[in-house]
Amino acid sequence: MAGTGQRAPDTEEPIVGFGSLPRKEDARFIGGRGTYLDDIRRPGMLHGAILRSPLAHARIVSIDASAALALPKGARGARAGCVRHPRRPRCPGAGVAEPRLRLGGRRRRGDGRRVRAMRGRIAATHDGRILAVSVNVVAEHGAFNATAQPSRYPAGFFGVFTGSYELEAARCRVTGAYTNKAPGGGAYSCSFRIAEALDLAGYDDLRREQAEKRDRGELMGIGVSFFTEAVGAGPRKHMDMFGLAMNDGAALRVSPTGTAQLAISVQSQGQGHETTFAQIVAEELGIPPADVDVVHGDTDATPYGLGTYGSRSTPVSGAATALVARKVRERARLVAAAMLEAAPDDLEWTRGRWSVKGDPEQGASIREIAMAARGAIALPDGVEAGLDAEVVYDPPNLTFPFGAYLCVVDADPGTAEVTVRRFLAVDDCGARINPMIVEDQVHGGLTDGVGMALMEQIAFDEDGNCLGGSLMDYLSRRRSRSATGRRTSR
DSSP states (O other): OOOOOEEOTTOSSEEOSSSOOOOTTHHHHHTTOOOOGGGOOOTTOOOOOOOOOSOSSOOOOOOOOHHHHTSTTOOTTOOTTOOOOTTSOBOTTTSSBOSOOOOSOSOOOTTOOOOEEEEEEEEEOTTSOEEEEEEEEEEEEESSOOSSSTTTSGGGOTTTTTTTOOOSEEEEEEEEEEOSSOOOOOOOOOOTTHHHHHHHHTHHHHHHHHHHHHHTTOEEEEEEEEEEOOBOOOOTTTOEETTEEOOEEEEEEEOTTSOEEEEESOOOSSSOHHHHHHHHHHHHHOOOGGGEEEEOSOTTTSOOOOOSOTTOIIIIIIHHHHHHHHHHHHHHHHHHHHHHTSOGGGEEEETTEEEETTEEEEEEEHHHHHHHHTSSOOOOTTOOSSEEEEEEEOOSSOBOOEEEEEEEEEEOTTTOOEEEEEEEEEEEOSOOSOHHHHHHHHHHHHHHHHHHHHTOOOOBOTTSOBSOOSTTTSOOOOGGGSOOOEEEEO
């Protein structure tokens, strides 16, 4: 059904394109109509459970699966405990590796965080200008390589370790180390927005206050962090995943009524793809975001792509969405030219409408063009009926967002309780498709970071058993207890 568009908060006009809109998918989630992994039911589907060994260092000698196979709905032939090892042959007939694999590593970090050792040298002038840096890093890759081109971009460090500074010389050496943890990445580096953050926070005044409190025996901390990231993995000339190019596809269909369906190759993890990707189409075609249905998470109905991770959804699939919408818009121009009996080059675009140059009254809306494209109008040679298009986007480069964060805390010297008094974040994230979602993502990230710094810990007992296996035993921070801070993004 065609909609009239959603209205932005505190405005009278409906937003068509970029702007702060409530997430379209929230009504479904809040109403209990969301679909999660546990909701999936397929014919003949089995459920499995993984039993951890109570011993951190052991060899599996034998497996007694009789109790599992005796269950009323137990799957016969399931060999619980067998694992596939990439360097060992498979068990005959079982389809899994022989049950001889060392469990756990020789050293384990109790909090579960990734371990990196970094040492560096800086050449600088007396007035503080950095001329050159030299860095040696040992980076934990986890149990196996799971990054794009790990031999060229270990730990994601090479492209960003110099930050946003102009240096005359830089040297970096990274050694990847295998451990018993899951693979993963990390963010590094620095940004020239640090000066802006310090000015906004009144850094000099904070330092004076800190000195005064120390004289009275009070504890006040000021933390400053700055970063430049390299995200948007996708350029096929540099990156692949197991030999597969990391390009993303997008497919867009506009119905005769002017509503649209967009199929994308990335899966939402809570970022609001159904809203922001609809806004990209709306920005390019001039139709309300409410009239754009975003399809994702179904490989039978969506184009090829490498998925959601590493802040690549919008730079790669979002860009593919913009390009496919422009492709539809160009086809709409050819159809409009036939409708208006004008040459395509004589038409000009205003949001949601093609019209004759110099005579804006002679034109057609995207809705009218979509109807005509499926109607009886004679189309030019080579122009197929309908407003459908597909693209595969190969990014020319990565994107490099950057920013600076400042946190002010007070600590009780008697109890060591830490109170986050103030938090300021300055970001440059590029075009903000939906500022409301951007703000909430940063607030969520800050809450997560404060929780990891102050209370969250993955602890293990002496036998290697995880002591925080559920949220009953794992303390996490709630947003209601998080400090609200000032944030600037550009």
